[in-house]
Amino acid sequence: MKKKTGFIYQIYIWFDYIYSNLVTLWGVFSHTFTKADTVEYPDQQPHLHPRFRGRIVLTKDPSGEERCVACNLCASACPTDCISLQKTEDESGRWYADYFRINFSRCVYCGLCEEACPTYAIQLTPDFEMAEYVRQNMVYEKEHLLIDGPGKHPDYSFYAHSGKAVSGRQKGEGVNEAQPVDVRSLMP
């Protein structure tokens, strides 16, 4: 394109500069009448959505037993290696965590542990107010993590479906479970 020059064009350019600056001035001034976007946090709580990823909890199933079966999938999914746990077994045959420890000073709240969990035990909650004066207090033990309720999946109970024998219920007695097949009797 041919470069435009000439007196008239220069005048036009200057008026364009002035006009665009006036438009800018008005655009900024019009914000006098708009509401501030700021949420004044300590006085005013921010709205957190139900799926906000904050403090991690361990939930219990409807019968009030721990859901966690200490399978270690959360710990192996964790990108920052902040989860540490040890499996143990009670006399009824249920697996549970001997200790379950989350170091929140390393946690990045990515939610991969929640996605990895096969029993909906570990869940992230919309709570971010976790500041501490002592760094050691950022390490949460199992008694700090456990809550009384079932969390996001209120009806789910792992052992009702699992096909694992625990005391009071043998294999095949659970919901939607078929009786175990005797593989030796399966003739061709």
Place this chain on the structure above:
Amino acid sequence: MTPVMANLLNIVGILVFVVFGAAMLTWVERRILGIWQDRHGPNRVGPFGTLQIVADMIKLLVKEDWVPDFSDKFIFIIAPTIAMFVVVAAFAVIPMAPGIGIVDLNVGLLFFLAMTSLGVYAVMFGAYASDNKYALIGGIRAAAQMVSYEVFMGLSLMGVVMLAGSFDLRQVVLSQQDGWYIFPQCIGAFIFLMAGIAESHRTPFDLPEAEHELTAGFHTEYSGMKFAMFFIGEYVSVLLTSAMITILFLGGWLGPAFAPPLFWFLLKTLILVFFMILIRGSIPRPRYDQLMSFGWKCMLPLSLVNLVVTAALVLR
């Protein structure tokens, strides 16, 4: 009340008002910019954040007031003093209302121009004495900018002087009883506003202290109260420019009689201060060569044309 007492009261009152007002402006500017940027600004110290300046003062006073070992110490210390002194001294000739005003020089306007011209020494001395690359570049920019913008700052006011027939600012105000000079001298007012913003080196003409390129420009090495004096000096300069526009173009304290004259003066000044903050909040900083070409190729011819046309009309 004896005349001496009245003078003393004027001097102390105006000094306190200017320095306190400039200090409050730091809070006002942040609140206003906050409103225009859809946020709140400082609102936590005291009612509506009005005591923010107290918190800032405590911070600046408690801070280490460091004079660099590599600096030229005497000039380094004298520079912020000049920055503060010249703008406060220029307020001596500002007539705020009948009976309020320190002195009515018959060359009041020239005194104002002289004092603002001296402001460049503060910037230059500070930049030179800091022995710092950023400061030096900022100082060079400041010198070029302020020298070139002073040329038409003076020229833009000559139209008003011709219409009023006096350099005495009180006479200039009194001669506006038939009509404010902003109407016949709208180009002069526009040029003076631009030059005034450039003189107080505020955005969009804040190239001497462009944060993004030069950290803090000429006051990079300053800290504590010396920094505060540069900072408050800038706000006093904003007040001064607004007060001068009020006096020269908006009829000073003249206004409807239901409110005292001082009220009208302060109201007009405050509106102009807000307008300068609005300009700061909306217009970006030009490149340095754009700034110079805007000054010399646009503003200077415009002020000369304004001068010639006004002279022709006055002499007709």
